[in-house]
Amino acid sequence: MSPPKWIKPQLCKLVAKAPSGPLWVHEIKFDGYRIAARIDQGAVQLLTRSGLDWTAKYPATAAALATLKVESAYLDGELCGVRPDGVTSxxxxxxxxxxxxxxxxYFVFDLLDLDGQDLAALLEKPPDGIAFSAHETSDGEAFRRAACRHGLEGVVSKRVDRRYLPDDRSAWVKSKCLNRGEFVITGWSDPEGSRPFLGSLLLAYHDDDGRLLYAGRVGTGMSQKTLAFLHRRLALLAVPKMPLAVPPPRETRFGGRLVLSKVHWVRPEVVAEITYLTWAEDGLLRHTVFVGLRDDKLAREVRRERPA
Structure with missing residues (x-):
């Protein structure tokens, strides 16, 4: 029997601390792309969290998965780059x-469809490029602190008594080492001094009513190569009208003055991942650093995450 064409992925609720107790297991939170692997009679598809087929983008991973001794399976995992110290990047x-x-x-952490085999047995001796994401049953917060000491992004904790249900965010929770989130790019400012291409990116998120609200700017964490790439990509999305529901403040307590006449607005389609120190009282991000673009995330789904 063929596996499902696509399964909406289980998502996590953000919490301040990792939970503990016999009903929870804990796994490392990886820093990559959430990818499902669909295997059907040796044919492999790599699917994003929104169902896009990215098999052609990662042929080596697809080839490695095709060597698994299984007729049909549906795996959930994270495709990552790994530093020499074992930390995902x-x-x-x-x-x-x-x-x-x-x-x-490709770190595999869930098996949703298989011919009667369990995940641990299937990946007991995985091919190169495939790894099994083991879980811990120890104290959740102690595990999170240990993950932070090793420079990891955080921890995902899962209820052992709950099924894989995409719309039940209480079954999986994530606790982070850094404040980190995804934001929609709504424009860029002109560069100053010797900086080329662009100054900073203007960031936003959707509220529950679908309005696009300004979240602040990011101008650090981008090499000249990245600046050039971002400028080329965003220039194709340029629009004359501001996409935000409310104009951003020209003056803020933190950061330089924003001159709206020097802002280039874009269609709100590109999602960036950002690390930040905190949200200030004025509702804007402080001490932001650009991490990368999230082509696996849909801009319309970006919301402000608030710890439970």
Whole structure:
């Protein structure tokens, strides 16, 4: 029997601390692209969290999955670049994506459809480029602190008594080491001094009514190569009208003055991942750093995450 064509992925609710107790298991939170692997009679598809087929983008991963001794299966996992110290890196993920995905590792953490085999047995001796994401049953917050000491992004905790239900965000929760989130790029400002291409990116998120609200700017964490790439991509999306529901403030307590006449607005279609220190009292991000673009995320789904 063939596996499902696509399964909407289980998502996580953000919490301040990892939970503990016999009903929870804990896994490392990886820093890559959430990818489902659909295997049907040796044919492999790599599907994004929105159902896009990215098999052609990562042929090496698809080839490795095709060697698994299984007729049909549906796996859920994260495709990552891995540093020499074993820590996953979104920057390495994007670099590898530019050259066909060579050297990436697919960490498998859930098995949703298989011919009667369990995940651990299937991946007891996985091929190169495939790894099994084991879980811990220890104290959740202690596990999170240990993950943070090793420079990891955070921890995902899962209820052992709950089924895989995409719309039940209480079954999986994530607790982070860094404040990190996805935001919609709504424009860019002109560069100053010797900086080329663009100054900063203007960020936003959707509220529950679908309005696009300003979240602040990011101007650090981008190399000249990245600045050039962003400028080329965003220039294709340029629009004359501001896409935000409310104009951004020209003056803020933190950061330089924003001159709206020097802002280039774009269609709100591109999602960026950002690290930040905190949200200020004025509702804007502080001390932001650009991590990369999230081509696996739909801009219309971007919301502000608030710890439970």
């Amino acid at each position: 979104f920057e390495l993920m994007q670099q590898a994506s530019d050259r066909g995905g060579a050297g990436l590792v």
